[in-house]
Amino acid sequence: MTLMRVAIQGEKGSFHEAAADKWFEDNIEIIPSTTFADVFESLNKQKADAAIVAVENSIYGSINEVYNLIAQYNYPIVGEAYLNIHQQLIGLPNSTPEGIKQIYSHPVALAQCREYLTSNFPQAKLIEYYDTAASVAYVKDTGDASIAAVGSATSAKLHDLPVVATNIEDHPKNFTRFLVLQPDTLPPSDANRSSLVMTVKHEPGALAQALARFATAGINLAKLQSQPIVGKPLEYKFFLVIEASGPLLESVIEKIRSDGNDVRILGQYVSATETVLRN
């Protein structure tokens, strides 16, 4: 049996790997990547069959770069997953809290623990690194007890390093939303959510009119995110998550287009918000 190859940003032991394991369940081959752009290039060069990418964290906010890559590459979003994220401060066996001078991690992970770290480790410099798990590996490589990393419990275990402080995220309700991209794949038949990208005509009230089209059809808007259009400062595209799919969605899109706006479906999939709601 050929394993499905899944591209992730980061290394083994990262939260992206945990999300991939949660979504695909079966055995998969993880294709680690340094950057999000590399993840999309792995799909483009057919070095991966699917990808899973973080788009938002409930403390940090949206990860701008991923939104832009999704719109640019146009691979269908076929699923979403929410992961309850717990961050650990990971050091060396001889680390002491007062001896830690540098803390490495992914910028989104550092943002999740910023209050905790600046209050409890005021002497430490926070240093952004491309991945949580890679930060943990780096700490091990240096062998320097003044350097620590923020990462998952899994990454601590993987590199056999002790956790200096447990569950250090600034709020216990800390979720990251991941999207699954799979080229040439049709939406699941039970899809009840969709991601769209929209640009509206240059008229006051154009966005209100477009959103009213969803409201009139009884469709709930779960998320609205604006991103600047590169090369057109002051102009924005909007990324929407709506709770509808199939013919109902198509009929509203038709109306929004006939109003003079551009809108494109990025994917239709099954809502995973249950993970968040039951926590």
Place this chain on the structure above:
Amino acid sequence: MTLMRVAIQGEKGSFHEAAADKWFEDNIEIIPSTTFADVFESLNKQKADAAIVAVENSIYGSINEVYNLIAQYNYPIVGEAYLNIHQQLIGLPNSTPEGIKQIYSHPVALAQCREYLTSNFPQAKLIEYYDTAASVAYVKDTGDASIAAVGSATSAKLHDLPVVATNIEDHPKNFTRFLVLQPDTLPPSDANRSSLVMTVKHEPGALAQALARFATAGINLAKLQSQPIVGKPLEYKFFLVIEASGPLLESVIEKIRSDGNDVRILGQYVSATETVLRN
């Protein structure tokens, strides 16, 4: 004469300093800060009289952290400034393009040049650092010709280092929007723009209804940005920039509140979009 103390994120030679010089014109004393949180703490501890903070770049997108700090600290926004940003690759006198293995800069600056750098310096690792100007200083300190930085022409001059590659931003229309915060200051009498933060009731169509209130009053929405509400995953607050101020704005806000939504004015100021439109 006592100089006005202006807190910025970053060091002398940063784009924040350029924005402060543009806005305040007169002599000011710059209060450099490592993090955006420190900038707001400088105001809180009255170590600064005003602050200027980047909120968005036309290639990178919104800087989430700053939105959250503005809402949290609630100092009035009294002005905005747009700066046309040109990034330089800065090295040592003996740097050669093929010898550059590490490129340091602020994550927002790296994002502006990512395509250029990955195409032209595929061998180089991009390393996030807290400030563009501090990255340039770091390159000088190391004396290592394999390390370069992305920063302003001013920072190269300040540290007497050569520019290895000029204007390397991925798009020539590259603008950063800065907001000026000044405690206990009233809006200027000619204010024509406002920043608001809004949360809408939990009903389908609530956002569409709120935006329609602006449209009906003939008020243009210049920007809409969502941020997750920390501790309430799946819920969002919206940051709006609208082209209105004073009594007209107040009357619409009254209506939006009577619909059952929360909305707060973060500041009223004079639009600076002319800077962008004439470029």
